[in-house]
Amino acid sequence: MGQIIQYITSYLGSNQTPGAAGNMFWALVYIMLVFVGLSIAVIAMNWLERKILAHMQVRLGPMRVGPHGLLQPIADAIKLLLKEDIMPAEADGLIFWTAPFVVVLAAFTVFVVVPFGPTHAITDMNIGILFMLGVSSLSVLGIVMAGWASNSHYPLIGALRSSAQMVSYEVAMGLAVVSAILMTSLNAEGTGTLSMIGIVQAQLAQGEWFIFKFFPLGLIAFFIFAVAMVAETNRAPFDLAEAESELTAGFHTEYSGFRWSLFFLAEYSAMIAVSSIAVTLWLGGWLRPFPNLLHNSTWDLGFSLFPGVTFLLLAAMCFYNAARMPKHPLFRIQTIGLAGFGAVLGLIGLVLFYPPVSGRIQDIFWFSAKVAGFMYLYIWYRGTFPRYRFDQLMRMGWKVLLPLGLGVLILTASVALLQQTLWHP
Amino acid sequence: MIAKLKAGYGSGIEPLSYAGQNYMVVDRSLIPEILLVLRNEEQFDFCVDITAVHYPQREKQFDVVWVLYSFARNERIRVKTQILDGESLPSSVPIWPGANWLEREVFDMFGIKFDGHPDLKRILLPEDWKGHPLRKDYGILQQDNEWVQINLGIESGQ
Amino acid sequence: MTDSNSSLSNLDLETPEKPFLDSNELVINMGPQHPATHGVLRVILRLDGEKVLGLECVIGYLHRGVEKIGEHRTYTMFNPYVDRMDYVAAVSNGLGYCETVEKLLNVEAPPRAQHVRVILTELNRIASHQLWLGTHALDIGAITPLFYTFRDREEILKIYEKYCGARLTTHAFRIGGLQYETYAGFEKDVKNFLAFFRPKIDEYEELLTTNRIWVERTKNVGAISAQDCIALGVTGPVLRASGVKWDLRKAKPYANYKNFDFDIPTGENGDTYDRYLVRMAEMRQSVRIIQQAVDALPEGPIMAKVPKVMKPPAGEVYHSIEAPKGELGYFIVSDASTQPYRVRVRPPSFVNLQALDVMCRGQLVADVIAVIGTLDIVLGEVDR
């Protein structure tokens, strides 16, 4: 116990890189943190998606369980865990049981290399981005397994659709990623990196997020990735695999209860994972806005206040809404609950002002904020777009995004070569 | 127009009118020809409805009614014929493809057969249902209890 | 009069040509419990991969024998039953029935009643189209329009509720006129609704009309030519989207539609997108009609002189109105008793549904959903 406290205190005082140092202990701590954080993020996403979508659609969304439905995800989770776990009689037992785990495993393993900050990653792999793409492509296997093992028409068609979709869009996605990786090699040595931390550090060194690099080449590559990642995660408007009007629910039609919730978990963590890739490759990862331009102690201090201020604002929102609650004895518990939630958020906000904490939380905050932006986009798409048809989806992947990606890659390479030869003859 | 047809076919056609609406009662034997003439020469290109009425007291128990409309003339006409129970009629699907379901419904509800219909089977009631409910001798509470017991597993659907 | 059988239409209702690859034909059953079939419609699809080779509709799951019931009820007692056929457009059903019986009785509803009838029926058309739009968009994957349309449809239902106490199956009209005098503030409510609703149509259109995905999903999907429409007896917005400028409100004016100024919107290609545009335009035209009707709402009685016990003279009448879904006809045979001898309903959904096969041939499975949605069928009316 004392050793652990010693570790923590030494960590707060040092500048250790967990992965590179090969520190098993910190790797384990980060695995736990990422796992818990991810689960909380998925739960929060569940609530936020329902609320935001509801407000886009002139509804209120969950309002009953807890103040403003805050406890709804927990109630849902309990319901899902208590539900009967049904297996179709003709299903292939072993594969049916293992498929959800394969999907979840693939979705969670990806986070091994996600850099929440220069010192906040489980490990820093030499082939970070390759590892991410590879492992996330494994979730296709789980989907195909689930669809086939259910031994029913709808899941099989759904599985074939989503895997065909994911395999196709991986190509365009890969090309976009390669063009971003190419940009990391624009330094004096001329060697790039595949390491996720290295990619962000390259953006810091070049003083530019890759989305703005070689305008508009970086932007186009980012756009390709942004489209492909929605298709990759089977979300609207590319959610054909689970088009309820055509295929009821796609590959997980026959799943129920806990196993269904694993698919749900995997879908949302996959969304967070691909958003993390996008943020890392094009939006400067954990870097705060203008790290090079506005670089003096005043600006540093100003930006370090952001996390705390954000939480205080959320707390203020809770208090404001608690004050607006109907003054009725029946609403007392709800009001107290909301105020209590606000108090917790406020407390977190205050802790975040404590300099050692705020210094370390900075990177995580900016990274999460950027990922949250993508999450909002996902919800927004869902609220506004109809669904593509399968042939249109394939046409888009192969005939629009793929040539575009190739073109961007070639152009980026040419411009980079030109720049290298002109500036570093 | 009706006068012209009357002149052409004589006693086979009896033009009538009620509440400002024209209709004609046509002899069963003239039906295929009249319908074709109406479609091809008088431009009644839209078969609005086909239905039947059951008169159990009469010898010719069924009235079969075609409601036709002409887009070109903006005119509606009803053609009516009387047939015996069990007598069949030529199908008008070759004339108006839209008559398909309408004839199936008449068959389903009255048991009137249409010769040359591509797929004459029950449409609203189950395939193996007994009886034709819109006949007057089919009581309003009557149903095919046997079918209900076999297929729904209950004593009675009432 | 030069038409011959050959030019009738080239509808090939037989088995289509053999596919290039001699792969197994896949037969898929959709429904009767399926979220996209809008009720208990069962469709048996013959597929080659994802391409539809042909389909067969199995209907009748909602058959209640409305026509049989009609023969055993008096004219007045049967009136509420017709609301249960196309429950989305109950008011239109009632209007058609009341007018048909009025024709039999040879009475005419007084002008005020006619105006109120037009207002309520057109409101009903808007409500029906709203419901169609919401569910159709939902089938294609756009979930938001559903909530927008239901929010606005609520305002119409509120007017109904205030007028006659019911929201869906309103039973708003009586043979010979109206049962109720309009409530105080009816005109204001209707005008408020019109002012509220006009920008809402733009809101729907903003979400969908120029949305690339929407256009791609609906353009050239389920196209049907005017010729095929007429041959199959398809009416309503589907016919108009194929380019036939035909609307019973103009062709055979009933109620007092001839006093109102409105256009018949038509399409060109007869595809799903055109049908969408036509229905959107129809909502605008309905707003126009209601505005004129409510502005010129005359004073006067609301009921014509009809006997308490109705015994129309023996005879038969076919009368039809332009329901939101197409031509809704009633064929009533009277034998001078208190009950109709035969009531026949010509349901637009039933006849329009026949075109599904033609419209879906050669399309993809996902398009079948879009086409079912665009036909705007109500199974209560198909099965009666």
Added chain:
Amino acid sequence: MAPVATPFFFYLLAGIMVIGGIMVITRKNPVHSALALIVTLLAQASIYLMLYAPFVAGVQIILYAGGIMVLFLFVIMLVSIDRSMKERQFNSQWVVGVIAATALGGLFIAVYTKGTTIFPDHVLPVIENDNTQKVATMLYGQYMFAFEIASLLLLVAIIGAVVMAKKRI
């Protein structure tokens, strides 16, 4: 990174690979065979990782486990499984099979016995951090020609597949 329990992991992965390989040829259901093959490939990727060749491991996962095997599964799922399950797994090609197996086994034995002269007898220094760069410089430097020829071959194969699959282009 300091190696941890290397022999243990090596034997674990090798065992998984062998079991997976046996499953591939013994399962009656082709989907099970394919899944067993994926397990084998993943274990192989892990062994690459142990050999400090992360790039090869990553490529192995992306291409074989994530790409090619998924296509395999596609094909298997689309053909009628009932028929293939009834067919005998071991057919009359066993003579050829035995010859091929003997030849391969002979090769292994030959390499094992003579290998000392072919392979270095000491462990090469581990290049951990620029492994990927090394692969890249090798591919685009020393083996440029072979690399390009291989990619050209693949291109020809793709075009050929398209031509064969589509009657009308």
